[in-house]
Amino acid sequence: MADRNSLQPAVQAGGLTARGNAGLDALLARLPHRFARPELLDEALTHRSAEKSRQGRPLTNERLEFLGDRVLGLAIAEWLMERFPQEDEGAMSRRLAGLVRRDSLVVVAESLGLGEAVWFGPTADGGRGRANLLADACEALIGAVYLDGGMAAAAAFIRQAWEPLVSRAVEPPKDARTALQELVQSMGKPLPVYETIRVAGPDHAPRFLMRVSLAGEPPAEGEGATKQAASEAAASALLRRLGGAT
16 A cells, blocks of 8 residues: 555645656556546545545545446446347346446456555555455546546446456356355255444445354355445355355
């Protein structure tokens, strides 16, 4: 992750892009888009743990994350319509869910080296929290590209970054909750139970933490922008532990 202290002078001098650093330069080299408004990139790369102010409002990537999540879903949905013209709505919905889930965002963020370019403050989480931060930053970056270059620029970026994930899935995946239920039934166990553990974040971009419990197994948790997404993440985590599909 980018060092907070080394980036502080750049922020004061007009933004993270006011001077280069190795992580930022590497990210820019991988992006197919060149920013006409670099302040949008600055905002996308500023996590709330490194919050600063601009024009009287906090400058963090949360608003861009909210926008990028919607842009990603639309861009992927349109792409799937083109790429899989023979598939029905159910199959494409499962593909979409797999491509926009947190694990996929983390894979893309790591392929871009995003963690080395984002400005995180000293309170940023490590471990599992780091994956969430990377996924959020990836959505914020999409939002910034969209505002700077429009839907065409955002879609071009998404198609380039997500191509390996789209090409990997020959068959439409099962959603994690369905796959977990089928696995549990084959084991002769009672059905898994889902519960909401926490709802956090601002009203315009809430974060849900869900827990799935299964008899004889430690529970698993997952986070997402909706209860459904968080439940999917929890089911996926439990599936990985049980050795099932993710």
